[in-house]
Amino acid sequence: MQRDKFFKEVENVLHPNETLVKTHCAYCGMQCGMNLRVNVATNKIIGVEPRYDWPVTVGKMCPKGVTAYQQTNHDDRILTPLIRDDASLKGTKEGFREASWDEAYDLIAKKFSELQKNMEKIHYPFSAAYQ
Numbered sequence: 001m002q003r004d005k006f007f008k009e010v011e012n013v014l015h016p017n018e019t020l021v022k023t024h025c026a027y028c029g030m031q032c033g034m035n036l037r038v039n040v041a042t043n044k045i046i047g048v049e050p051r052y053d054w055p056v057t058v059g060k061m062c063p064k065g066v067t068a069y070q071q072t073n074h075d076d077r078i079l080t081p082l083i084r085d086d087a088s089l090k091g092t093k094e095g096f097r098e099a100s101w102d103e104a105y106d107l108i109a110k111k112f113s114e115l116q117k118n119m120e121k122i123h124y125p126f127s128a129a130y131q
Contacts, residue, residue: 017041025065032057032065045069083107
């Protein structure tokens with residue numbers, strides 16, 4: 001049971017093999033409250049319901065929030081890191097290969113280290129650290 005902005009009880013009707021998980025949408029700064037409808041048998045999100053007990057939006061949700069759950073099970077969702085192999089194909093979908101998370105994190109760390117070394121060579125006369 002939830003309470004709406006007029007403090008009346010609003011019942012969430014559950015279907016068989018379904019549970020509600022309280023959470024919020026992260027698409028924008030409003031952070032609308034929502035209940036994810038999760039199928040217990042498949043452990044997949046099958047829908048959303050607004051949360052009337054959420055103080056900011058009080059049960060209101062935008063179209064993006066209502067459909068946010070669909071991205072979790074979408075066929076085009078990227079589930080593994082992709083690393084660009086062919087720089088000549090920059091700006092296209094081609095030229096990427098799947099990689100392990102360890103390989104991706106190692107590459108990120110290497111690129112940040114290279115960037116830090118290059119930034120040490122640049123002199124910033126207007127920076128706060130300049131003496």
